Amino acid sequence: MTQKLTKTIVDSISYPENGQTFYRDSEIKGFGLRVGATSKVYIAESKVNGKSVRVTIGKHGIYTAEQARNQAKEILLMMSKGINPNDEAREQKTRGMTLQHVFQDFLIARKALKPRTIYDYKRIMGTYLATWNNKAIAEITKDMIAKRHTELGETSQAQANLTMRFLRALFNFAAGQYEDSKGQTLIPDNPVKRLSQTRAWYRVERRQTVIKPLELEPWFQSVMNLKNDAISQNRETIRDYLLLVLFTGLRREEAASMAWDNVDLQAKTLKVTDTKNHLDHTLPLSNFLYDLLEQRKANAVNEYVFQRAGGVGHIIEQRKQMAKVIKESGISFTIHDLRRTFMTIAESLDISAYAVKRLVNHKMNNDITAGYIIADVERLRDPMQKITDYILKCAGVKPPIKAIKLSKRGAIK
Missing domain, CATH: 1.10.443.10 (Intergrase catalytic core)
Known part of the structure; x- marks a missing residue:
């Protein structure tokens, strides 16, 4: 169905009993409305690099028809330049993802972890990385890694190394877990590699202690x-x-x-x-x-x-x-x-x-x-x-x- 989407028109559209119905705007190609059983949602859709992409703008009532129309223009302009707004949104979401969120996803993915290993990981998160739990993983820098490693090493060099090896594993997991629509990682760099590049890992001799x-x-x-x-x-x-x-x-x-x-x-x-x-x-x-x-x-x-x-x-x-x-x-x-x-x-x-x-x-x-x-x-x-x-x-x-x-x-x- 094609017609100019105005507040009056959108208000008058009935909700379908089953499924969804799409209405296309007659003035802006790619601007439309998706109507479900309980909601009316503005959308923008076009092709990006030969693939159809649909972007959700927002619900009618929260967005007016005119606000949604203006938003659609910006989205469609990005798509005409070969940019997938969904990738942009996903990347922004991932970059704002906290270390704690990544850790929870890590535990879900690593189904074979032993209870003691999970206990040890949670102890590291709650003790040595506690101040970083709610920090976006993308905000954790190489300098921060080097500084925290040094601070932990003042108390226990072995624990400092263990904590950073665990953090390195979380970054490696994030790099493989979070990708854009092209399969490119959204976490391209592992900041813990600074410790290897600068040879800053502590040389901790393996324990040889026994009860005599x-x-x-x-x-x-x-x-x-x-x-x-x-x-x-x-x-x-x-x-x-x-x-x-x-x-x-x-x-x-x-x-x-x-x-x-x-x-x-x-x-x-x-x-x-x-x-x-x-x-x-x-x-x-x-x-x-x-x-x-x-x-x-x-x-x-x-x-x-x-x-x-x-x-x-x-x-x-x-x-x-x-x-x-x-x-x-x-x-x-x-x-x-x-x-x-x-x-x-x-x-x-x-x-x-x-x-x-x-x-x-x-x-x-x-x-x-x-x-x-x-x-x-x-x-x-x-x-x-x-x-x-x-x-x-x-x-x-x-x-x-x-x-x-x-x-x-x-x-x-």
Whole structure:
């Protein structure tokens, strides 16, 4: 339908019962009105680089017919120059998108992120990047990056690097996620590259700390002193979690998220399915671990071995109870230090390199011989028990006394 769109004409147009009806202005080609079941919206449409493009101007009532007509003239002029106004609007919207908005889109897109990783990312956003959360991502400059990296480095160089690597990932995600109609990125530059260009990344040596044999006894006793009380009903869960990590060498999240479905007390094994290298990892249970898990199973409240205090989900944060152990024992440690301790002890006991790698689920890349070795969990049982016995010996825990049978004559059998 073609006629001059005036207030009187637009007011007189009825709403269709179904679908939409379009009315074209008779004076300005490309200016029109889209009428739906409940609204009347002014539009401008034309071809840009051979493709039909339609731009929404606004609703009748908010825009008068004359205001919409003037707006249409400007839009149609842009389109005649090969400019897609929708791209312009989308670019403006993206450039105004906050860092927090990008982070939310990032979490939606990265469906396979582990809960602990999401927790760590949120902690970075809420702590080290908190003042930037509501800042438009396009306003974060190279100079700002360099300055914040230096500020964070005054407290922790490792955390400064970690924060900027995470921020770099957000910019890379934004560059791939937000595009114009031509497929061109709306975030063309990653300002974090300034740190590489100026070689400003901190050289942080990889931690090599372990709990030494002489430190195992005070550490073990301090862990065992974690008891539930009226203030905290989850101390014993953290206690058992720390012990399991030390006696298995599992990674932090692998142990924390372990489900009872993957613990076979009859076969005396446990299995980790969501591993760092994506390979299922089955370990035999030493006597100590079997007793620990058997007792936990008897008091299980949900599907996780290490449940939260409220009974929903698994433990995520252990720092408060770890701080108690550190203060009491005088031995500073991280969860990964326990894994390193397990590996260090295994190597010190002359356990074969293949067995050690199997125990800690390290890939044996480019090792032809390893490819012929069958990963049999029973072959790892003796090495696992040997490691456990050594840890308990250093911790001052005496092995249970075995009963000695006597013959009728009193001779020892």
